[in-house]
Amino acid sequence: MCSRMMATGCLAVQKRNVLLRAQAAVGVRDLSTLTELRNKEQPQPQEDRKRIVSYWGVEPGKITKEDGTIWNWTCFKPSEAYKADLSIDLKKHHTPTNLTDKMAYWTVKSLRWPTDLFFQRRYGCRAMMLETVAAVPGMVAGILLHCRSLRRFEHSGGWIKALVEEAENERMHLMTFMEVSQPRWYDRALVLAVQGLFFNAYFLGYLFSPKFAHRMVGYLEEEAIHSYTEFLKEIDKGTIPNVPAPAIALDYWRLPPGSTLRDVVMVVRADEAHHRDVNHFASDIRSQGRQLKDIAAPLGYH
Ligand SMILES: [Fe+2]
Numbered sequence: 001m002c003s004r005m006m007a008t009g010c011l012a013v014q015k016r017n018v019l020l021r022a023q024a025a026v027g028v029r030d031l032s033t034l035t036e037l038r039n040k041e042q043p044q045p046q047e048d049r050k051r052i053v054s055y056w057g058v059e060p061g062k063i064t065k066e067d068g069t070i071w072n073w074t075c076f077k078p079s080e081a082y083k084a085d086l087s088i089d090l091k092k093h094h095t096p097t098n099l100t101d102k103m104a105y106w107t108v109k110s111l112r113w114p115t116d117l118f119f120q121r122r123y124g125c126r127a128m129m130l131e132t133v134a135a136v137p138g139m140v141a142g143i144l145l146h147c148r149s150l151r152r153f154e155h156s157g158g159w160i161k162a163l164v165e166e167a168e169n170e171r172m173h174l175m176t177f178m179e180v181s182q183p184r185w186y187d188r189a190l191v192l193a194v195q196g197l198f199f200n201a202y203f204l205g206y207l208f209s210p211k212f213a214h215r216m217v218g219y220l221e222e223e224a225i226h227s228y229t230e231f232l233k234e235i236d237k238g239t240i241p242n243v244p245a246p247a248i249a250l251d252y253w254r255l256p257p258g259s260t261l262r263d264v265v266m267v268v269r270a271d272e273a274h275h276r277d278v279n280h281f282a283s284d285i286r287s288q289g290r291q292l293k294d295i296a297a298p299l300g301y302h
């Protein structure tokens, strides 16, 4: 028994030595050694910075705004900031004509009922939560078109970029509303569940019928415009405080200093109207029996 234990112990030591030699050969550090080193070194921020840039040997340049002040964001650059088109028609509606349109329309209408019930008039929270869903379709469609382009050795007509840009723009809406409304634990749990369901459902829906998938997003965006219009009414009534616009919003939408939450909701609503048009347009192209790549994507809004 004792000799068996010793033999097992020797085997474990041998295994560890082999593992350490292998790690040394490929440059991987044992986790405990790494922790020890970290504790000993305690690098100063400047030294740490040097170590981070050591791979390229080039430190990223300091980005400044037009007025010469430091650009605070790593998630986007000044060239990606834009002015939203506030003159866009907010009332435009695609009348459902064929069966696909009607299915897409009623799918969205049926989703509105539980959403209204859950959020009621909590428009700040509602906006933040809906943006977690709104940022999914563009990315899913972008991935699928990307893979299609690779599989078929063909161009995408700019649609991959346009759809991924839409997803990124929606995510920036979320990053903005996060600044004015903090999610609670049950909000986070809901996002987790909804994302798991919606990502997969939209993925399958897009594989089955891109025409339906884009039409559905077009109607979702029409609903988003309605929600943001209600949001504005609540701000105007004073039930939602018109707080100063978050700093990220000032830079992303190039809003003037002193802008407020109302100004942010206005530009976000204009973005939603743009997404509505892009997705109804994409669905129209598919309805005419054509591929998206045949018609140039509406790039350059953001
Ligand atoms: Fe959005």
Ligand SMILES: [Fe+2]
Residues within 6 Å of the ligand: 134, 170, 221, 224, 271, 272, 275, 276
């Ligand atoms: Fe949108």
